Amino acid sequence: MASGLEGLQVNTWFKAVIVVSTVVLLAALAAKMANVALVATGTLVFGFGQWINHPKRLGYVPGYKITYTSRYPSFSGVLIELLGLALVFYGIWRLHTLGF
Numbered sequence: 001m002a003s004g005l006e007g008l009q010v011n012t013w014f015k016a017v018i019v020v021s022t023v024v025l026l027a028a029l030a031a032k033m034a035n036v037a038l039v040a041t042g043t044l045v046f047g048f049g050q051w052i053n054h055p056k057r058l059g060y061v062p063g064y065k066i067t068y069t070s071r072y073p074s075f076s077g078v079l080i081e082l083l084g085l086a087l088v089f090y091g092i093w094r095l096h097t098l099g100f
Contacts, residue, residue, distance in 0.1 A: 012069060014050035017043060033100045038091030046084030052077035 010016050025040035054069040 012054065014047050014054060018047035018051070021047060035091055035094045035098060035100060038094065039088055042084045042087030042089075042091055044084070045087060046081055049077050049079075049081030049084055052080060 010019055021040045021043035025037055025044060028034075028037035028040055053071055053073045055072055056067055056069050057072075059066045059068055
C-alpha cells in the first residue's frame with residue numbers, strides 16, 4: 001500500500017521544519033490548543049517560504065553534474081516567509097497573554 005510519501009526526502013533544514021511543524025500543528029488541533037496551532041501554522045508557512053527561496057539548481061563541474069539548493073530569494077518566497085514570521089510572533093504574543 002503506497003502512502004504517497006516515498007518521494008519526500010527531508011534532506012534540508014527547511015523541509016525538516018515543514019515536517020515537524022505539521023506534526024505539531026496536527027497535535028495542537030487535536031488537543032484544541034489554538035494558539036499553539038497558530039505558531040505551528042506560522043512555522044509551516046515560513047518553511048514553505050524557505051523552500052521557495054532555495055530552488056534546486058544544476059551545476060556542472062568537469063566530469064560531474066551537481067545539484068545545489070543555495071538561497072536565491074524571490075518576492076513571493078520572501079512575502080511568504082514574512083507572513084509565516086508574523087503568524088509565529090502573533091501566536092507567541094497570544095500564548096504569552098492568553099495562555100494555551
